[in-house]
Amino acid sequence: MTNLNQLNNPTSLPYSVWPVEAIAQLEREGADALGITLFELMQRAGEATFRHVQALYPEKKRWLILCGHGNNGGDGFIAARLALSAGKEVTVIACEGSKALPEEATQARDAWLAAGGEIHAADTPWPEQSDIIIDALLGTGLNRAPGDQYARLIEKANAASAPVFAVDIPSGLVAANGTTPGAVINAAHTLTFIALKPGLLTGKARDCVGQLHFHALGLDAWLAGQTAPMARYDASVLTRWLPPRKPTSHKGDHGKLVIIGGDQGTAGAIRMTGEAALRAGAGLVRVLTHKDNVSPLLTARPELMVQTLSDRALDEALEWADVIVIGPGLGQRDWGKDALEKVKKSSKPMLWDADALNLLAIAGDKRQNRVITPHPGEAARLLNVKTSEIESDRLLAARSLAKRYGGVVVLKGAGTLIASEAGEMAIADVGNAGMATGGMGDVLSGIIGSLSGQKLSLYEAACAGCVAHGAAAEAVSQRLGTRGMLATDLFSELYLFVNPEILNRKE
Incomplete structure (x- = not known):
């Protein structure tokens, strides 16, 4: 299990940055390289979410998890099931969409329901008290302002006293470029998967990402063999670039x-x-x-x-x-x-x-x-x-x-x-x-x-x-x-x- 020293160490972030349009292909090729399904990859993301929240906030008992109508929501359903099995009080509020839930997210939702969990509609009143809010509403595919039901949940989460933990990216932040065309989650922590996205590092990112964490979901070795088109540099x-000088210089x-x-x-x-x-x-x-x-x-x-x-x-x-x-x-x-x-x-x-x-x-x-x-x-x-x-x-x-x-x-x-x-x-x-x-x-x-x-x-x-x-x-x-x-x-x-x-x- 990841410890807090590892979580808070900025050097644990990779030095590669991938454009958003490459992420889906990275996921597919990475899963194929490991011989696992995309649902297994989603399970790893949900487990990583649960472990990070548990490590950062071990005393938090009442978890409110906001799930969107996509794969980001699937990560949230898996985290919810693991939190429930760990004895947490878990409330899941989910948004409905005009299209069917993606296959992997459907499996995650069904597993949550099979474990005895409940799913509340987006307009459901929130619990009187929540210790931690997990944002699994919108993922890296967003390129416009969030719709009304998402915006209302985002604004409510920001107004709450509980800290917000964002899954992959704060909902409302555009992963491609770091813009915020509408409502956006103000996260205390963000855990991103597979690769760093540009929008997590530039533009309005610093206003809403909080402490950034990264998890490769077991693809570390495979990713090391891929050449990213962008780099992240820190001290x-x-x-x-700057080796020690020769004594005779x-x-x-x-x-x-x-x-x-x-x-x-x-x-x-x-x-x-x-x-x-x-x-x-x-x-x-x-x-x-x-x-x-x-x-x-x-x-x-x-x-x-x-x-x-x-x-x-x-x-x-x-x-x-x-x-x-x-x-x-x-x-x-x-x-x-x-x-x-x-x-x-x-x-x-x-x-x-x-x-x-x-x-x-x-x-x-x-x-x-x-x-x-x-x-x-x-x-x-x-x-x-x-x-x-x-x-x-x-x-x-x-x-x-x-x-x-x-x-x-x-x-x-x-x-x-x-x-x-x-x-x-x-x-x-x-x-x-x-x-x-x-x-x-x-x-x-x-x-x-x-x-x-x-x-x-x-x-x-x-x-x-x-x-x-x-x-x-x-x-x-x-x-x-x-x-x-x-x-x-x-x-x-x-x-x-x-x-x-x-x-x-x-x-």
């Missing part, structure tokens, strides 16, 4: 980075990007900025090489640099536009952020040597759509940006997405609400630019940079909480994640 994978080995931006009045943005690049391990960082910013930046961070942005200084820096970052505080005056035009002529690895993206939206181009790091508003301008359209399908937006602009795209937000024109896609499963503050994007640009100069490909640098950035914010929040977090607070924790061997020693 535990940083060692693959010198600053020239770790990248020469030029950062361009900081028009008059925006010294803070370019300073944060420059310091982030240093904190992430860049060997040398040169900042080209407005003349008014030179003295304040040198005073605040003397390790930066700071110069006034001029044609001559820019030509020299572009020749000198291994990697270019442009955009933080750049503005949209001719001063910034002229610099961007020169940068466009370089074939060196580069990152565009902030005003560089706003200028790109006006005069777009496509290139392979660039990372762009838009937030949803900037992404909307780049694709000439509304921000709501970006948020309605973040995966599609990231892919569209990569197709239109080339190179690598980092679509920032809860569950940041990293996509390349080559088709690679990853979700950075790190970070928290404390990052919703000014300057976080400037810090991220410095980190990614720095890692690109440390022999990582643009895609690897984007993935590693997003993970280190978000993981540092998690470490800050564990000490100080999320409200009031500043972008520069991350510097105190970033060391741990760009030197992941330290984390391994602590473990």
Whole structure:
């Protein structure tokens, strides 16, 4: 039986993510590989649900299980039967559908009834007290707002005092992209099966998934042989990109980075990007900025090489640099536009952020040597759509940006997405609400630019940079909480994640 330490260990989640349209095929092929039926697979899902709820809430005696008219409901019926046999007080409320119940779910329902269980209609009054509510209403096939009878049950569950445990996915959350077109369960815990789905990790997922758990239903070995089209990355994978440095290495080995931006009045943005690049391990960082910013930046961070942005200084820096970052505080005056035009002529690895993206939206181009790091508003301008359209399908937006602009795209937000024109896609499963503050994007640009100069490909640098950035914010929040977090607070924790061997020693 799974213990609580295993349940609460985030590293127990797989690093692969599968699109929703592939899940049914995975189930069939996996069951065939094991020589079991789909009903046996459903039994495993129901048993996993029962065991997880029992491990998390051993003292809860009165279970209310909400079953939908599909296979998700079948998982609920099986969990109900096991809970009843374990001496729990179990109430099952089920929704009716216009079509017949699927074959496997029918078998699960009949087994529940044969065990002496009862099924109550969706409009049945709830028990006066329930200790735990199990949401087995809607599964991963949802692509629209839940119907009225489902919505009423979802809203009632959210209003109850008992915690909610979601089976496979919180009802109302779209597994394909993390949107919530209507009512959605706010779960304390979610147990998903077979594979992680994108909607559990991005979009509105963090508002409703709670603690995410995973169970492969015995398909672990078979799944290990399958190649997933998407990846989930957290701090535990940083060692693959950031090995310990050789004792004989010198600053020239770790990248020469030029950062361009900081028009008059925006010294803070370019300073944060420059310091982030240093904190992430860049060997040398040169900042080209407005003349008014030179003295304040040198005073605040003397390790930066700071110069006034001029044609001559820019030509020299572009020749000198291994990697270019442009955009933080750049503005949209001719001063910034002229610099961007020169940068466009370089074939060196580069990152565009902030005003560089706003200028790109006006005069777009496509290139392979660039990372762009838009937030949803900037992404909307780049694709000439509304921000709501970006948020309605973040995966599609990231892919569209990569197709239109080339190179690598980092679509920032809860569950940041990293996509390349080559088709690679990853979700950075790190970070928290404390990052919703000014300057976080400037810090991220410095980190990614720095890692690109440390022999990582643009895609690897984007993935590693997003993970280190978000993981540092998690470490800050564990000490100080999320409200009031500043972008520069991350510097105190970033060391741990760009030197992941330290984390391994602590473990």
